Amino acid sequence: xxxxxxxxxxxxxxxxxxIEVAHFKRRVVGLTAEEIGLSLDEAKQVLAELxxxxxxxQMEEYTYCARVCPACLKVRRQRDCRTRxxxxxxxxxxxxAPRINICPCSNAIGFVDLSFSSLAELLPDRCTPELRxxxxxxxxxxxxxxxxxxxxxxxxxxxINHATIRNRTHRVAAEMEASSNADPVEPSISSGETxxxxxxxxxxxxxxxxxxxxxxxxxxxxVAGRKPRRFAFAPKGADHPLDNLxxxxxxxxxxxxxxxxxxxxxEAVLPNLVRAATREPVRHILDWFHLSMRMRPIEQMLxxxxxxxxxxxxxxxxxxxxxxxxxxxxxxxxxxxxxxxxRFADHSQNIARRSERLSxxxxxx
Numbered sequence: 257x258x259x260x261x262x263x264x265x266x267x268x269x270x271x272x273x274x275i276e277v278a279h280f281k282r283r284v285v286g287l288t289a290e291e292i293g294l295s296l297d298e299a300k301q302v303l304a305e306l307x308x309x310x311x312x313x314q315m316e317e318y319t320y321c322a323r324v325c326p327a328c329l330k331v332r333r334q335r336d337c338r339t340r341x342x343x344x345x346x347x348x349x350x351x352x353a354p355r356i357n358i359c360p361c362s363n364a365i366g367f368v369d370l371s372f373s374s375l376a377e378l379l380p381d382r383c384t385p386e387l388r389x390x391x392x393x394x395x396x397x398x399x400x401x402x403x404x405x406x407x408x409x410x411x412x413x414x415x416i417n418h419a420t421i422r423n424r425t426h427r428v429a430a431e432m433e434a435s436s437n438a439d440p441v442e443p444s445i446s447s448g449e450t451x452x453x454x455x456x457x458x459x460x461x462x463x464x465x466x467x468x469x470x471x472x473x474x475x476x477x478x479v480a481g482r483k484p485r486r487f488a489f490a491p492k493g494a495d496h497p498l499d500n501l502x503x504x505x506x507x508x509x510x511x512x513x514x515x516x517x518x519x520x521x522x523e524a525v526l527p528n529l530v531r532a533a534t535r536e537p538v539r540h541i542l543d544w545f546h547l548s549m550r551m552r553p554i555e556q557m558l559x560x561x562x563x564x565x566x567x568x569x570x571x572x573x574x575x576x577x578x579x580x581x582x583x584x585x586x587x588x589x590x591x592x593x594x595x596x597x598x599r600f601a602d603h604s605q606n607i608a609r610r611s612e613r614l615s616x617x618x619x620x621x
């Protein structure tokens with residue numbers, strides 16, 4: 257059997273062009289399970305070719321229409337012909353991006369040769385908004401290298417550097433925060449408070465070079481309205497390891513007696529280092545990633561219960577409560593999250609009673 261996929265492009269002024277996208281052929285005699293339907297590689301090739309043809313024809317018509325001056329409706333002169341690479345969810349496509357001269361009716365200077373690129377104004381980041389959103393969503397749920405690996409594995413988009421996914425995730429988050437119309441949330445950290453985000457890492461010695469391992473502590477100090485100040489030190493490898501932390505605090509304008517908040521992974525040593533450096537009481541907050549990791553075993557336990565044959569009525573309510581509690585903590589609403597956790601505790605007690613009752617009935621039967 258043979259299949260052909262064709263694309264029919266119809267322009268705004270009625271011209272029709274038919275382009276062949278792909279051609280497939282399968283044998284009938286001796287067919288194997290691997291040859292049934294489209295494979296992932298074949299589907300990626302079809303999507304990539306379809307995206308290339310659609311994008312190139314679309315941008316060709318768009319750049320042609322952009323030459324029309326909106327003021328006098330005259331066709332502006334094309335200065336030169338360049339190409340531009342656009343990253344999309346279904347592949348990286350190179351399209352024509354000519355520069356267009358400014359119309360004389362809009363050029364007040366007159367003798368200066370001005371030009372612009374309509375495609376650069378349309379896609380300044382050289383990528384589609386959909387690709388940015390997908391990268392941001394995967395970057396928020398996985399590590400940045402893993403997000404790039406998942407995208408390139410399942411879709412025909414080009415392999416993306418993890419730094420690109422990180423930057424686009426941060427940019428999308430900033431845009432969402434700026435355009436959010438949600439009710440203002442009272443911040444958990446006051447504007448005049450000093451925040452120390454601190455983390456540690458254990459570096460193992462290279463076999464055959466040295467026998468001593470190394471513990472490294474890194475972090476940054478943030479104060480509202482100031483640029484963050486970063487610091488790093490080895491607690492066991494320096495004469496005065498806390499001097500770097502004190503210097504970063506002083507550079508941010510911290511003075512003895514002011515509030516200090518330490519955000520870490522829950523390790524008791526890290527906030528103790530901040531207490532030793534400030535000689536003041538420190539409020540410790542568990543960061544979102546490790547808070548989420550501590551709630552994950554509860555969700556896995558509920559999934560395990562839901563996969564059993566025993567149907568417990570409060571189980572779905574408990575799953576919804578723990579998911580909502582996670583989201584409330586992420587959005588900085590601890591009071592509502594505490595109420596949701598109380599509801600989850602009630603649902604858990606109901607699940608335990610129902611499970612004990614079912615176990616007793618099964619033992620009797």
